Amino acid sequence: MSGDAGSYDVTHYERPSVTVDVVLFALRDQELQVLLVRRSGWPYQGYWAIPGGFVHMEESLDEAALRELEEEAGVSDVYLEQLYTFGGPDRDPRTRVITVAYMAVVSADQISLRAGSDAAEARWWSMSALPGRLAFDHAEILSYALTRLRYKLEYTAVGFQLLPEEFTLPELQTAYEIILGEKLDKANFRKKLARGNVVESTGRYRETGGRPAELYRYREDAVAEVKARRLFP
Amino acid sequence: MSGDAGSYDVTHYERPSVTVDVVLFALRDQELQVLLVRRSGWPYQGYWAIPGGFVHMEESLDEAALRELEEEAGVSDVYLEQLYTFGGPDRDPRTRVITVAYMAVVSADQISLRAGSDAAEARWWSMSALPGRLAFDHAEILSYALTRLRYKLEYTAVGFQLLPEEFTLPELQTAYEIILGEKLDKANFRKKLARGNVVESTGRYRETGGRPAELYRYREDAVAEVKARRLFP
DNA sequence: TAAATAGTGTCTCTTAGACAATATTAT
DNA sequence: ATAATATTGTCTAAGAGACACTATTTA
Numbered sequence: 001m002s003g004d005a006g007s008y009d010v011t012h013y014e015r016p017s018v019t020v021d022v023v024l025f026a027l028r029d030q031e032l033q034v035l036l037v038r039r040s041g042w043p044y045q046g047y048w049a050i051p052g053g054f055v056h057m058e059e060s061l062d063e064a065a066l067r068e069l070e071e072e073a074g075v076s077d078v079y080l081e082q083l084y085t086f087g088g089p090d091r092d093p094r095t096r097v098i099t100v101a102y103m104a105v106v107s108a109d110q111i112s113l114r115a116g117s118d119a120a121e122a123r124w125w126s127m128s129a130l131p132g133r134l135a136f137d138h139a140e141i142l143s144y145a146l147t148r149l150r151y152k153l154e155y156t157a158v159g160f161q162l163l164p165e166e167f168t169l170p171e172l173q174t175a176y177e178i179i180l181g182e183k184l185d186k187a188n189f190r191k192k193l194a195r196g197n198v199v200e201s202t203g204r205y206r207e208t209g210g211r212p213a214e215l216y217r218y219r220e221d222a223v224a225e226v227k228a229r230r231l232f233p
Numbered sequence: 234m235s236g237d238a239g240s241y242d243v244t245h246y247e248r249p250s251v252t253v254d255v256v257l258f259a260l261r262d263q264e265l266q267v268l269l270v271r272r273s274g275w276p277y278q279g280y281w282a283i284p285g286g287f288v289h290m291e292e293s294l295d296e297a298a299l300r301e302l303e304e305e306a307g308v309s310d311v312y313l314e315q316l317y318t319f320g321g322p323d324r325d326p327r328t329r330v331i332t333v334a335y336m337a338v339v340s341a342d343q344i345s346l347r348a349g350s351d352a353a354e355a356r357w358w359s360m361s362a363l364p365g366r367l368a369f370d371h372a373e374i375l376s377y378a379l380t381r382l383r384y385k386l387e388y389t390a391v392g393f394q395l396l397p398e399e400f401t402l403p404e405l406q407t408a409y410e411i412i413l414g415e416k417l418d419k420a421n422f423r424k425k426l427a428r429g430n431v432v433e434s435t436g437r438y439r440e441t442g443g444r445p446a447e448l449y450r451y452r453e454d455a456v457a458e459v460k461a462r463r464l465f466p
Numbered sequence: 467t468a469a470a471t472a473g474t475g476t477c478t479c480t481t482a483g484a485c486a487a488t489a490t491t492a493t
Numbered sequence: 494a495t496a497a498t499a500t501t502g503t504c505t506a507a508g509a510g511a512c513a514c515t516a517t518t519t520a
Contacts, residue, residue, distance in 0.1 A: 014290050015248040018320075018331055057247050057329050061320040085318045085333050087251075087294035096290050098251055098333075100318050170472070187474070188510060195508090210471025211517035403499070420501070421483060428481090443498025444490040467520100474515070481508080489500070 016087075016096035020064045021052030021138070023083070023145035024073055024104045026111060027162045031126045032179050034142065035073055036134075038121040043093050044135035050142065051122070052099065065102040072122060074112040079105045079161040083141075083148055091137050103145045105161040150180055157198050160218045168206050168213035169193070249320075249329035253297045254285030254371070256316070256378035257306055257337045259344060260395045264359045265412050267375065268306055269367070271354040276326050277368035283375065284355070285332065298335040305355060307345040312338040312394040316374075316381055324370050336378045338394040383413055390431050393451040401439050401446035402426070 024035040036048040051072040055064040062080065069075050080102055087098035125131065127146065134142065152158045153176060160167075162175050173189050193199055200219050205212035257268040269281040284305040288297040295313065302308050313335055320331035358364065360379065367375065385391045386409060393400075395408050406422050426432055433452050438445035 013250065013287055016251050016288065016290065017246065018249050018251060054246055055249065055320065055331070057249065058322050060322055061318060061331070082317060084315060085294060087288065087333070089291050089293055098288070098294070100320070100331075168472085185510065185512085186472085187476095187512085190473075191509090207518085208471060209519070210469080211473080211519095213472060401499085418483065418485085419499085420485085420503095421481095423500075424482085440491080441498060442492070443496080444492095444500080446499060469518105469520080471518080472516075475513085476511105477513100478511085479509085481506100483504105483506085485502105485504085487500105487502070489498100491496105491498080493494100493496080 016098050018055045019052050019097055019099045020055055020061060020068060020102055021050045021099045021141060022065050022068050022080075022102045022104050023050055023142055024069065024075070024078075024106065025145070025149060025162070026106050026108055026124070027175055027178060028108050028124055029126075030174070030178060031128065033124040033126050034130075035122060036125050036131070037072060038123075039135055040121075047133060047135040048125070048131045049135035050101075050138045055100075061100050065100075065104070069104055075104075075106050075110055077110065079158060081148075081152075083145055086137060086141060088137070099141075101141045101144070103148060105149070105158060107162055107164050109164045153179055157196075157218060160198075166202055166204075166215045166217050168208075168215060169199075170208075170213055172199075172216075249331050251288045252285050252330055252332045253288055253294060253301060253335055254283045254332045254374060255298050255301050255313075255335045255337050256283055256375055257302065257308070257311075257339065258378070258382060258395070259339050259341055259357070260408055260411060261341050261357055262359075263407075263411060264361065266357040266359050267363075268355060269358050269364070270305060271356075272368055273354075280366060280368040281358070281364045282368035283334075283371045288333075294333050298333075298337070302337055308337075308339050308343055310343065312391060314381075314385075314391075316378055319370060319374060321370070332374075334374045334377070336381060338382070338391060340395055340397050342397045386412055390429075390451060393431075399435055399437075399448045399450050401441075401448060402432075403441075403446055405432075405449075 026033055026035070035051060037051045039045055039047050039049050051068055053064070053068050053071075055061060056067075059067065061082065065080055065082075066076070066078075069078060069080075081104075083101040083103050085098060085100045089096060091097065091099075130139075130142070133139070149158070159172065159176055159179070162179075163171060169190060170186075172193075173184055173186065176189070177184055198218055199216040202215045202217055204215045206215055259266055259268075268284060270284045272278055272280050272282050284301055286297070286301050286304075288294060289300075292300065294315065298313055298315075299309070299311075302311060302313075314337075316334040316336050318331060318333045322329060324330065324332075363372075363375070366372070382391070392405065392409055392412070395412075396404060402423060403419075405426075406417055406419065409422070410417055431451055432449040435448045435450055437448045439448055
């Protein structure tokens, strides 16, 4: 017992397995997409699942999640956040498996398409056209992740992670609209950004067919605040 | 691998231990207090710790947390919420221990003072006068729990859990002030409550020395929304 | 000039916060 | 009446949302 009287020999108890599962989001083809892998063996053979794997004995949970991202999706340097731990006794028919769910967010240009050294089949799915049934309780995890992403979008800078380093404000707004699933008002969107003081102009412009759009980057110290509460006050 | 190709025999891997640790908050003596237990053995012998224990193989994480609460504090029927999972490889010198941290909130009248059938010494500590050093990474967990409690207070009905079933609005306001550590404006506090539509009058009054205060209870369907976002819109 | 896209101004309504006023009890 | 406490009203400033306007480019 971690916080208990402590007269136990911790090696005596039967132990569950612990995994991390990582919901990886990206904006692709003007959609919010998620990376899933196809299971080749029992249970849920042929079903699509959130990528994940065992936590090794010498690594932290965050390290395990980053390692899985690297192995299965070939991505590094991502925004990563622990979501929730799912541990129902029957969620995996093989044995007791407790999984720590993570959410990761990348921009499309960070994705290296070698889909992972594991031979497992992996592909991106649009959040609006997912497979009918996912393996294990992964539909629940995915739903939880989407809720969290939308929520975070409102008061942190996580949205910037979905775009390349430089972006125009219309691009950023479109990204927000895709994730939130609703249209936003240009003027109000910009007012909010200005108040939060999270982006700065690069001085360059992108040609668009009409009036060129100014290119922005997010401010360095705003990045540090990504995890802080109420970035937009 | 929970979501992986699945050709692994999950019994082959060395497994960490999994515990739940439960931060139990209550309002006592006009203070926010937390229940801690004193460790009797190595490691951190004599140090105070957040109550917790192993997750059994046949119970869910929530069930494990509720069982610990019952065993170590004699409380049941509490507000319980999973916080975060701490899993650094060296957080326990005995072996790899991953702990799922929970927060629980009770009203003082729910506490049965038989402090737990475990012989371990347990007592309440004021959050403003904690022991200098806690066992393991429990100071971090406690700090995380306090942050979450304050945050939740602003947009859910978790505050009601700290009071008996019937309460006056000045009592409720005082509870909020104690937890947030700041004075609130009477009128604005009541406006917020009214907008949220979370309390209803019982028609009875409590004598106070001045004008009697009306007794309220929280509305049943508001209880169901405790976990929903933005109870106060 | 027209079309397309980017960017700004402004009005209204809601809300948060500060503060003042009124109400009801006991002594 | 006075003290103590509860409860309500109001003013102001800030913010959210809706909508219209202006600006700069290409064809």
